[in-house]
Amino acid sequence: MDSSDEAAPPSVRSQRGGWITFPFIIGTMAGLTLAAGGWIANLIVYLIQEFNIKSISAAKIYNVVNGSITMFPIIGAIVADSFVGCFSVIWFSSLISLLGTLLLVLTAAISHLRPPSCENGSNACRYPSHLQFAVLYLGLALASLGNAGTRFTIAPMGADQFNNPKSQGIFFNWYIFTMYTATVVSSTAIVYVEDNVDWAWGFGLCAVANVIGLAVFLSGSRFYRLVKPKGSPFRSLAHVVVGAISKRRMILSDQTEDYYHDLNVHAKCPTRFFRFLNRAALRSTEGDANQEGSITNPWKQCTVQQVEALKSLIKIFPLWSTGLFLCTPLAIQLSLATLQALSMDRHIGPRFHVPAGSMSVFILISTSFSIFLIDRLLFPLWEKLTHRPPKLLQRIGIGHALTIVSMAVSAVVESKRLKIARLDDVQNETDAVVPMSALWLVPQLAIAGIGEAFHFPGQVALYYQEFPESLKSTSTAAVAMFIGIAFYISNAIIDLIRRATGWLPDDINQGRLDNVYWFCCILGGFNFGYYLVCASLYKYQNVEKSADGCSKS
Incomplete structure (x- = not known):
């Protein structure tokens, strides 16, 4: 144990x-x-x-x-x-x-x-x-x-x-x-x-x-x-919002004892971030807590710990939102790579025929192998050279950059595939196979996999570490949630591209899938810039020290 x-x-x-x-x-x-x-x-x-x-x-x-x-x-x-x-x-x-x-x-x-x-x-x-x-x-x-x-x-x-x-x-x-x-x-x-x-x-x-x-x-x-x-943590978060609004006329104190705390928890002042929420934890004179210290009306009296739990979610939300457009290009790449493989030569040797649905395996192999190397070789070497382990935000940032590189490589490979299709006149044939090996798709998928090895474990660990104690299961699901939303966004982008351009017909040999990948590359670039801003402003909450005094109104 x-x-x-x-x-x-x-x-x-x-x-x-x-x-x-x-x-x-x-x-x-x-x-x-x-x-x-x-x-x-x-x-x-x-x-x-x-x-x-x-x-x-x-x-x-x-x-x-x-x-x-x-x-x-x-x-x-x-x-x-x-x-x-x-x-x-x-x-x-x-x-x-x-x-x-x-x-x-x-x-x-x-x-x-x-x-x-x-x-x-x-x-x-x-x-x-x-x-x-x-x-x-x-x-x-x-x-x-x-x-x-x-x-x-x-x-x-x-x-x-x-x-x-x-x-x-x-x-x-x-x-x-x-x-x-x-x-x-x-x-x-x-x-x-x-x-x-x-x-x-x-x-x-x-x-x-x-x-x-x-x-x-x-x-x-x-x-x-x-x-x-422990009951719904979201109800507890709602208590903080309602409590802060109901006490909006109260003056914030600079004394720790003026705030209500969880029993058997070391008393400390609420942080200055979003300080108007601190009013929810102010002790009131309306009898919202009994003589034993138990709260009788949770909609009017909250603890400092409840207030800080809500603040921690607010602080991390901008970082969470960067995951939406990190995963959207990957979702588009994952589905369209299968269509590319269906239109390419998938033979390896005279007998073996690679299933189109197995192309995603190159992402998975790349990710698994990279995680092993990162955990056993790269990060120990980093720690030996810098005398400190890499921060989770640095790990995620590397994943962002590699995803952009993967989209650029996807665009270049697709340009080559379309050029061969034109040279061989296969565009006049419905769903014709382009005489180009599907293994040309491997580099872009491998780079995407290396990127996932950096950002996926980094994000799971970050949210598990930074989310409130009552939301530990929700923390890892929050990563899954923005991946899921990204798949829906990818469908919306595909619909938009189909309506506004001729890049995505049912027969991709007659389209411009390379332009779709360049669009994803640009989208990822803007999102990476947004991530850098959010990461530079974020302070790790597990190491953040509380202020000596409380905020005044």
């Missing part, structure tokens, strides 16, 4: 937790990620080949699914923090994802649940019926929501097993390493089965992996440290 277990707060069962839980949590992550990755990675190809859906429309459905998977974890996190805890959210969500995956198995196994097959690009292709769409979308919805409830809720539960930040940091690195490695396996092995054996068998393997992940999770239940929910 973690050596600092004696310091565990009373809200946890201190006799549990520690490294003994690590194999169970990582095993759960591996199984559930295998299950989800097997159908997500090849979804665009499945929609095009089996449901006769046009390429750009399939890419947009893919973005919606990914958006749901990475946006809805915020709901699971709120439920975990407020009501039932992470353990119940994870096992229940695993059952939901299993049900959704089984519905996808049915769509692949029963021919009546799919439209008749036809040649890709043919005008004679039949569109799916309402029933076929209903079963497909229900399966995708359940599988997506179930995956959303597990993927990012496992992270705070794993971190809760340890008390010192170093152990938590090690866990987060292995958590993300496992997520990416398992996705690599599912994006290659399971996708290969789907493309070369049978879609039903491939989706069936996803269902088996889901069952294994759930079984591993439940088998470790006797070892887990379970954090007790």
Whole structure:
């Protein structure tokens, strides 16, 4: 068990937790990620080949699914923090994802649940019926929501097993390493089965992996440290806003004793940031606290700790917002790279044919390998040379810069692909294959993966460290949330580009996908500038020292 277990707060069962839980949590992550990755990675190809859906429309459905998977974890996190805890959210969500995956198995196994097959690009292709769409979308919805409830809720539960930040940091690195490695396996092995054996068998393997992940999770239940929910933290934050407004006429004090504090917590003055909120913690004479010190009316009397919790969210919000347009170009790249691969030569040798849905594996391999090198080589070397570890904001900033480089490389490669398409007159043929190897897409995807190795673990650790104690599950879900919103923004940008330009027709050989990537590069550049401003103004709250006195009105 973690050596600092004696310091565990009373809200946890201190006799549990520690490294003994690590194999169970990582095993759960591996199984559930295998299950989800097997159908997500090849979804665009499945929609095009089996449901006769046009390429750009399939890419947009893919973005919606990914958006749901990475946006809805915020709901699971709120439920975990407020009501039932992470353990119940994870096992229940695993059952939901299993049900959704089984519905996808049915769509692949029963021919009546799919439209008749036809040649890709043919005008004679039949569109799916309402029933076929209903079963497909229900399966995708359940599988997506179930995956959303597990993927990012496992992270705070794993971190809760340890008390010192170093152990938590090690866990987060292995958590993300496992997520990416398992996705690599599912994006290659399971996708290969789907493309070369049978879609039903491939989706069936996803269902088996889901069952294994759930079984591993439940088998470790006797070892887990379970954090007790403390009620809705968002209600507590609302108390601060209402309390500050109701006491807006009160004069702020410079005396610590004039402010109400949590029991058994060292009294300190509220910070000067957004100081009008400090009024919520001023002791009132209206009898909002009894003689024992308990608050009787939380809408009028708050504690300094509640006020500071709200302030910490306000301080970090600008940094959080930079993640939206960091991930939007990556979401566009992820979906459009699959369409590029479909139009390129994917042979390696005379027999092996790389599945288009497996192209994302190069991002995953790059990220996993880079995380290992960063954790074991780069950061120790950095610390040896500078005598201090790199700051989380520096790590995230490097990820921003590498993402911009990836978009620029994507634009250059696509320009070359279009030039070859014109030279070989394939633009006059619908969905023709350009005589250019799909391996040309690897450098841009590898650079994007290196960027993710910097910014993704950095952001997970930053928000877990900087969010209030009552919002630890929500902290990691906040990362997932801006990734999810980015997928929806990417769909909006694709729609805007299709309406305003001719860059994105259904046959990308007749478009200008390179201009789309240059647009993403410019978007990322502006966002990077915004990030630098936010990072330069931000002060780490875990090391920020309180002022000697309180603010005066």
